[in-house]
Amino acid sequence: MSSRMHSGARADVYTRITTEIVAAIEQGAGEWRAPWFHNGASVSRPTNVASGKRYRGINTVALWVAGMAAGYSDGLWGTYKQWQDAGAQVREGERSTSVVLWREIQAPRQADGDDGDDDGHRRMFARAFSVFNIAQVDGYERPSIDMLPESERLAHAEAFITNLGIKTVFGGSEAYYLPSSDTVFMPPFASFRDAMSFYGVWLHENGHACGAKHRLDRDLSGRFGSAAYAAEECCVEILSGLVLADLGIAHHPRPDHAAYIASWIKVLKDGPRAIFTAASKAQQAADWMHAQQPLSAGERQGSPAIP
Known part of the structure; x- marks a missing residue:
């Protein structure tokens, strides 16, 4: 998959995640809770299994939505390969959740015919990644961590x-x-x-x-x-x-x-x-x-x- 996300693909990501949230609101009318309401447990702090870093911004919201819909209790996520590298295996048939990584790069000014939408010096590249929750894999045991008293x-x-x-x-x-x-x-x-x-x-x-x-x-x-x-x-x-x-x-x-x-x-x-x-x-x-x-x-x- 190309690292550059074209405008159509960007719009698809915007629309897909927004549609999921709207559907969650409408489906649970009366008892519905927005995904940013949580019980303070691990699932409310989506974290990448490989880097140990927290997801940010819309990726956090997307993983909140997916976690709430699936009833996950843990906020640890990773790509198929990241789980493999951690000694685990994503179970067959498990459905992934998309997150998006944006990067700003410096690029030389192009000749005529460049399809960029800026001055040729700054470009935003995006790549969509498919991630799976720890509940979707076998063979992984979370290391023990000290919890806040x-x-x-x-x-x-x-x-x-x-x-x-x-x-x-x-x-x-x-x-x-x-x-x-x-x-x-x-x-x-x-x-x-x-x-x-x-x-x-x-x-x-x-x-x-x-x-x-x-x-x-x-x-x-x-x-x-x-x-x-x-x-x-x-x-x-x-x-x-x-x-x-x-x-x-x-x-x-x-x-x-x-x-x-x-x-x-x-x-x-x-x-x-x-x-x-x-x-x-x-x-x-x-x-x-x-x-x-x-x-x-x-x-x-x-x-x-x-x-």
């Missing part, structure tokens, strides 16, 4: 959000971000049904705050029911799922989640690339949040960070 999970989340440096005022009965004062407003901890809900909502509102003009400059002007509002909510819900997965904390739907579903469907159906844009912006916001955290000892010593 339960006693530290919520303290870790508290520190993570505090490090963002975004002002929060506690009190009242509503959670929201007010751009005019660059402030997050949150009900008190005691008013939430559990700690996970509290941190999930707090991260959601901080997600809106990181889209402020002096941070990541997303469009926060949309009113409820508008396409801009739905796109921002979709972005921030994916962001919450990404960061809570990083923190090992369950991400369950907010009580008002049902009010957004209809508008999400409209946005996704109106443009197959909408979910890609939302996932890309969510990943950008997650990266920004992680960048606000103090460096670990390994990073201070020059060890590379896991993307």
